[in-house]
Amino acid sequence: MSTRLDGLHVSKEIRKQIAQEVSEITMQGNRAPSLTVVLVGNDPASETYVNSKMKQASAVGMTSKTIRLEEDTSEDDVLRHIHALNDDADVDGILVQLPLPKHINEDIIVDAISPSKDVDGLHPLNVGLLEINRPQFISCTPKGIMRLLDWYHIDVTGKRALVIGRSRLVGKPVATLLTHANATVTLAHSRTQNLDTLIQESDIVVVAIGQPNFIKASQVQSHQVLVDVGIHRIDGMIVGDVDPEAYKKVAYATPVPKGVGPMTIASLLENTLQAYRAQHAQK
Numbered sequence: 701m702s703t704r705l706d707g708l709h710v711s712k713e714i715r716k717q718i719a720q721e722v723s724e725i726t727m728q729g730n731r732a733p734s735l736t737v738v739l740v741g742n743d744p745a746s747e748t749y750v751n752s753k754m755k756q757a758s759a760v761g762m763t764s765k766t767i768r769l770e771e772d773t774s775e776d777d778v779l780r781h782i783h784a785l786n787d788d789a790d791v792d793g794i795l796v797q798l799p800l801p802k803h804i805n806e807d808i809i810v811d812a813i814s815p816s817k818d819v820d821g822l823h824p825l826n827v828g829l830l831e832i833n834r835p836q837f838i839s840c841t842p843k844g845i846m847r848l849l850d851w852y853h854i855d856v857t858g859k860r861a862l863v864i865g866r867s868r869l870v871g872k873p874v875a876t877l878l879t880h881a882n883a884t885v886t887l888a889h890s891r892t893q894n895l896d897t898l899i900q901e902s903d904i905v906v907v908a909i910g911q912p913n914f915i916k917a918s919q920v921q922s923h924q925v926l927v928d929v930g931i932h933r934i935d936g937m938i939v940g941d942v943d944p945e946a947y948k949k950v951a952y953a954t955p956v957p958k959g960v961g962p963m964t965i966a967s968l969l970e971n972t973l974q975a976y977r978a979q980h981a982q983k
């Protein structure tokens with residue numbers, strides 16, 4: 701029997717707790733924590749993600765705002781917006797939705813976000829602090845995955861964890877978090893050889909390769925924990941990086957949708973509340 705790691709349920713519990721904390725903040729006469737998302741261009745998937753982020757930030761009582769910029773906005777103009785948000789004391793969290801249009805250098809934009817408002821955990825300072833296990837802001841999807849494993853009392857200590865995908869948003873930071881949690885981690889990617897053997901030898905498999913139904917039921921085993929980070933729209937259906945038949949075969953699996961996705965947004969709200977508290981503690 702496979703246990704479903706119900707990210708939607710867990711994220712609701714987390715959001716309830718955040719809403720309670722935000723309500724206490726505002727009842728004391730303080731302004732609500734605030735999140736601003738910068739969205740450049742009109743990638744439909746990004747539109748959907750940003751709308752969910754805005755809706756859920758508002759639902760927990762936060763102030764949320766999207767700065768929408770045209771596809772052909774120059775890098776300098778995006779930077780001007782970031783600098784203004786950095787200087788705005790009423791903005792706690794800043795997130796620039798990725799990917800950016802090709803003419804904009806993602807590194808330059810991410811580097812410009814104030815590390816103390818970088819609720820996405822992507823700024824090099826935050827990446828470095830995570831690496832040396834002194835995290836400030838932890839990137840949202842990896843943080844959400846660890847929280848989900850923890851919620852279901854899945855102890856990763858001494859377990860063999862395989863992360864498939866080495867992106868800055870998911871693969872690398874989740875491999876780091878699993879290492880800090882005492883798992884024995886292998887980071888695989890598109891050039892990895894003998895992936896089948898690596899999967900067979902693993903207890904936990906995190907799949908963030910960005911290819912629909914990449915992992916099949918024939919590749920997994922009954923004792924394993926499967927975390928599917930993929931999200932793809934195919935013929936009106938939402939599918940992950942793992943064939944749903946594989947979920948049924950393993951001990952624990954995150955569904956797509958309603959698995960990792962809602963946990964990402966819950967982590968973003970947690971990070972925004974953390975940014976608010978840090979900013980107010982300084983005063």
Ligand code: GUN
Binds near residue numbers: 796797840869964
């Ligand atoms: N695009 C897809 N997921 C994310 C995310 O977590 N953060 C940002 N900034 N962009 C994304």
